[in-house]
Amino acid sequence: MPAIVGVVQVISLGTSAVFNIGDVYKVTPYSTTKTYSGAGSFNTGDNISLYNGNSTTNTYDSDVTDQPILFNI
Template sequence: MPAIVGVAQVISVGSSSIFNIGDVYKMMPISNAKTFSGAGSFNTGDGMNVYNHLSTTNTYDSDNIDQGIWLNA
């Protein structure tokens, strides 16, 4: 169903974002990322105490092949 849209001010749009006004059938933002994280990296909360005395993160990728995003349609 069509809509009447008033004024829209866009300050910025991210590199893998979509900005659309109006009718749309399919929207597919595409991006990929590789995240390395060590012990206690994604802990969230108020007043956390995380003790990781000897912690290392192995970031060596011997094959350099990851899952592709070209078939995500």
């Protein structure tokens, strides 16, 4: 169903970003990445209190492929 879209301001887009306004059938990624981070690393906001104690990040991954993008065209 079509929609009426007002003013849109785009500040920036990443190198593999997708920006869509309106009807779309399929949006698929053309790149993937894996990010490792410790406890509380991606918290944002005001007045955040973190009590993590001893924290470790497990980076072992026995999978060969996490998200295949071979046929995303």
